Amino acid sequence: MKIMGTRLHIDKIKATDNLERFLKKINLQKFRPHFKTHQSIAIGQWFISRQISKITVSSIEMAVYFSKQWSDILIAFPINLLAIDKLNAIDNNVKISILVDQGTPILKLDSLLKRNMDVFLKIDAGYGRAGFDYDDLSLIEDTIQQINSSKNLTCKGFLAHFGNTYKAKGKQEIAEIYQLQKDRLLNLRSQMAALLPHCIISIGDTPSCSVLDKFEDIDELRPGNFIFYDLMQEQIGSCTLKDIAVYVDCPIVAIHIKKKQIVIQGGAIHFSKESILIDERTIYGRWANEEHAIYLSSISQEHGILDFSQYPELLLQFNVGDSLSIWPVHSCLTADILGHYFDEDGNQLDHFKTNNHEA
Amino acid sequence: MKIMGTRLHIDKIKATDNLERFLKKINLQKFRPHFKTHQSIAIGQWFISRQISKITVSSIEMAVYFSKQWSDILIAFPINLLAIDKLNAIDNNVKISILVDQGTPILKLDSLLKRNMDVFLKIDAGYGRAGFDYDDLSLIEDTIQQINSSKNLTCKGFLAHFGNTYKAKGKQEIAEIYQLQKDRLLNLRSQMAALLPHCIISIGDTPSCSVLDKFEDIDELRPGNFIFYDLMQEQIGSCTLKDIAVYVDCPIVAIHIKKKQIVIQGGAIHFSKESILIDERTIYGRWANEEHAIYLSSISQEHGILDFSQYPELLLQFNVGDSLSIWPVHSCLTADILGHYFDEDGNQLDHFKTNNHEA
Numbered sequence: 001m002k003i004m005g006t007r008l009h010i011d012k013i014k015a016t017d018n019l020e021r022f023l024k025k026i027n028l029q030k031f032r033p034h035f036k037t038h039q040s041i042a043i044g045q046w047f048i049s050r051q052i053s054k055i056t057v058s059s060i061e062m063a064v065y066f067s068k069q070w071s072d073i074l075i076a077f078p079i080n081l082l083a084i085d086k087l088n089a090i091d092n093n094v095k096i097s098i099l100v101d102q103g104t105p106i107l108k109l110d111s112l113l114k115r116n117m118d119v120f121l122k123i124d125a126g127y128g129r130a131g132f133d134y135d136d137l138s139l140i141e142d143t144i145q146q147i148n149s150s151k152n153l154t155c156k157g158f159l160a161h162f163g164n165t166y167k168a169k170g171k172q173e174i175a176e177i178y179q180l181q182k183d184r185l186l187n188l189r190s191q192m193a194a195l196l197p198h199c200i201i202s203i204g205d206t207p208s209c210s211v212l213d214k215f216e217d218i219d220e221l222r223p224g225n226f227i228f229y230d231l232m233q234e235q236i237g238s239c240t241l242k243d244i245a246v247y248v249d250c251p252i253v254a255i256h257i258k259k260k261q262i263v264i265q266g267g268a269i270h271f272s273k274e275s276i277l278i279d280e281r282t283i284y285g286r287w288a289n290e291e292h293a294i295y296l297s298s299i300s301q302e303h304g305i306l307d308f309s310q311y312p313e314l315l316l317q318f319n320v321g322d323s324l325s326i327w328p329v330h331s332c333l334t335a336d337i338l339g340h341y342f343d344e345d346g347n348q349l350d351h352f353k354t355n356n357h358e359a
Numbered sequence: 360m361k362i363m364g365t366r367l368h369i370d371k372i373k374a375t376d377n378l379e380r381f382l383k384k385i386n387l388q389k390f391r392p393h394f395k396t397h398q399s400i401a402i403g404q405w406f407i408s409r410q411i412s413k414i415t416v417s418s419i420e421m422a423v424y425f426s427k428q429w430s431d432i433l434i435a436f437p438i439n440l441l442a443i444d445k446l447n448a449i450d451n452n453v454k455i456s457i458l459v460d461q462g463t464p465i466l467k468l469d470s471l472l473k474r475n476m477d478v479f480l481k482i483d484a485g486y487g488r489a490g491f492d493y494d495d496l497s498l499i500e501d502t503i504q505q506i507n508s509s510k511n512l513t514c515k516g517f518l519a520h521f522g523n524t525y526k527a528k529g530k531q532e533i534a535e536i537y538q539l540q541k542d543r544l545l546n547l548r549s550q551m552a553a554l555l556p557h558c559i560i561s562i563g564d565t566p567s568c569s570v571l572d573k574f575e576d577i578d579e580l581r582p583g584n585f586i587f588y589d590l591m592q593e594q595i596g597s598c599t600l601k602d603i604a605v606y607v608d609c610p611i612v613a614i615h616i617k618k619k620q621i622v623i624q625g626g627a628i629h630f631s632k633e634s635i636l637i638d639e640r641t642i643y644g645r646w647a648n649e650e651h652a653i654y655l656s657s658i659s660q661e662h663g664i665l666d667f668s669q670y671p672e673l674l675l676q677f678n679v680g681d682s683l684s685i686w687p688v689h690s691c692l693t694a695d696i697l698g699h700y701f702d703e704d705g706n707q708l709d710h711f712k713t714n715n716h717e718a
Contacts (some may be wrong), residue, residue, distance in 0.1 A: 004441040004442060005418065005419070005420055005439065005441075005442055036660060036661070058660065058661050059364065059624065059661065060364070061364055077612065077624065077661055077662075078612035078613045078622060078679075079612065080364065080610040080612055080624055081610070081679060081680035082363040082364070082610045082680060082682060083363060083364055083610070101612060101613030101622065101679075102613050102614060102615050102616070103611075103613050103614035103615075103678070103679040104612075104613065104679050105678070105679060105680065108680070122613075128618075129622075129657070129659065129662060129664065130612075130613055130615075130622045130662055130664075131613075133617070136617075163659065251439040251440070251441045251442070252462075253436065253437035253438065253439055253460060253463075254437045254460035254461050254462050254463070254481075254489055254490075255461060255462035256461050256462075256489075257461070258492070258495075259487075263437060263460065263488075263489045265418070265436065265439055268631060268633070268692055269692065269695045269696075272627060272631060272632055273631055273632040273633050273634075273692070274627070274632050275632075298488070300488065300522065301395060301417065301691055301692065301695075302395070302417045302418065302436055303436075303488060303489055305488065305489075319462070319464070320437075320440060320460075320462040320463050320464060321440035321441060321464065321467070323441060332660055333627055333628065333632070333660065336628045336660075336696075337628075337695075337696055339698075339712070353698070
């Protein structure tokens with residue numbers, strides 16, 4: 001008997017197909033994929049074998065993790081001054097780029113650094129989460145000037161995340177968000193040309209990068225989720241169900257014929273509590289089956305409830321002791337919580353979280 | 360400079376005060392605390408030093424983890440047949456109790472076990488998540504008979520979780536849910552007395568155990584969350600803000616004066632995406648400060664946004680490079696995701712997740 005709990009599986013063929021599709025339309029020089037989705041050295045190898053040479057991560061700790069494998073790393077999260085010692089300890093041969101946001105004390109940052117680093121200004125081009133407001137020219141100008149006068153920092157450009165594409169539905173809405181915010185960044189670049197003559201524009205949400213084909217005027221693209229995709233991206237229109245490259249195998253632990261439900265060992269500690277609305281119902285996952293839309297309709301800490309009310313006859317084909325494969329709503333969070341992957345041969349792939357609980 | 364990322368801290372005094380409060384009203388013989396909240400051998404020691412001798416866990420893997428420390432463990436989750444080999448491998452000196460639900464193949468389970476085990480029937484007394492319907496007497500009777508005829512299984516009683524108390528507000532509503540479902544269990548016990556003469560009734564949600572004082576007719580109580588509490592329990596009325604024994608220290612990475620927001624390194628990968636509604640606003644955490652209600656109003660994978668719009672003057676006292684302590688909405692999920700604790704001396708305490716990413 002196989003010894004098994006709830007496991008995250010990766011379909012390497014689908015994941016590398018997703019990657020290849022991006023490489024067909026994104027110039028290698030522009031491509032700096034975000035590794036916060038997979039957080040894995042083993043999966044990073046699939047990028048290396050395709051000549052990708054630079055990556056994005058979301059924390060200093062994650063940069064440390066990948067610095068053994070990569071020599072050009074952008075930390076696309078406003079710099080955490082409390083962890084500067086870890087940043088300084090990264091091998092000097094690894095090129096590190098960092099991010100500043102409103103309130104980052106540039107002089108103090110400069111004094112804490114023990115080496116040169118490239119810096120991007122995080123720009124809020126309309127998403128509303130983090131960054132300098134794209135139209136706050138005086139503050140942006142002042143910040144660039146401070147960086148230009150520093151000892152260790154080199155200002156490289158503007159970085160934005162068009163996160164509102166995650167609320168969009170379909171290509172047209174995504175294209176509109178992309179165009180509006182791109183124009184704001186290009187306009188900002190023009191206005192700062194005197195202070196920042198070789199300004200790099202870095203963007204990269206998965207919806208834009210998935211549905212658009214041309215990225216003119218953009219210097220760097222940082223999508224992350226595309227390597228796995230998930231139900232949220234399928235709903236947005238970034239992918240089809242066939243493209244989802246990860247699924248969670250969950251043991252069936254109860255079958256409730258009257259309620260038309262199956263109880264699985266698959267809850268918030270496996271999927272996270274990320275949800276989407278489908279036909280006004282909140283769902284947390286879906287049976288990895290394109291034909292039958294059977295959803296994870298409720299989850300608690302360990303329990304997941306699969307709703308078979310639309311397909312009661314299918315209930316009869318399952319038994320307690322079987323397992324069901326479930327597509328996650330948000331693969332980044334599911335991978336982060338589970339901290340592992342199993343490939344088709346049953347080999348376990350590494351995940352940053354497995355090794356960094358002390359961060 | 361302290362090297363620091365986002366860290367979960369535990370206040371041992373508050374946690375052990377929460378435990379002592381329970382021990383004043385719950386008989387030691389009845390007390391089988393649920394360890395799925397803290398999942399820690401180190402924290403388990405605080406229970407051992409108070410003469411607690413039996414515990415509850417939520418998976419076979421967690422039973423394996425705690426079998427080095429505890430000799431009486433109930434796995435309060437419908438048995439996962441796929442992991443029976445792990446269960447069989449637990450030391451014979453550890454008494455293990457397991458749970459069956461609708462669809463558990465009793466004969467097969469019996470044949471797979473290599474040792475005797477106590478069994479509870481999971482009963483759905485009104486919550487609607489898992490278990491035998493409390494009024495499905497023929498199925499319950501049939502299941503008890505199968506267990507009674509088995510070789511390795513001993514039927515011990517009925518186990519229920521009154522999970523709908525999590526949706527209640529205040530003592531009266533919780534007491535009503537408790538009374539109704541308790542009566543259903545007692546009635547079931549009477550009806551099954553011939554088949555199950557020494558039937559144990561096991562319940563134990565934190566809201567009931569927190570707000571009620573007497574647990575007559577109940578043989579076993581399994582609360583878990585009470586050791587930490589959190590914002591959800593405070594909202595239910597199980598505790599006060601002063602009782603919350605865990606908080607997440609999050610680096611401040613940006614301060615947005617115009618938007619009256621602070622951006623912290625504290626997102627869904629730290630807090631989970633569990634939320635509650637306060638004054639019709641969805642919140643994901645709260646600054647650990649009783650006086651000022653400053654909420655984590657939005658989170659993405661790593662970012663958290665603290666809304667200072669009610670207290671803009673407080674914004675000025677913080678700087679990028681400081682950290683803020685945040686109370687979680689659901690401490691069980693936050694601890695599970697972070698997989699560590701730091702005590703007041705900076706020592707790290709273990710967490711099951713740190714050691715079990717292969718489950």
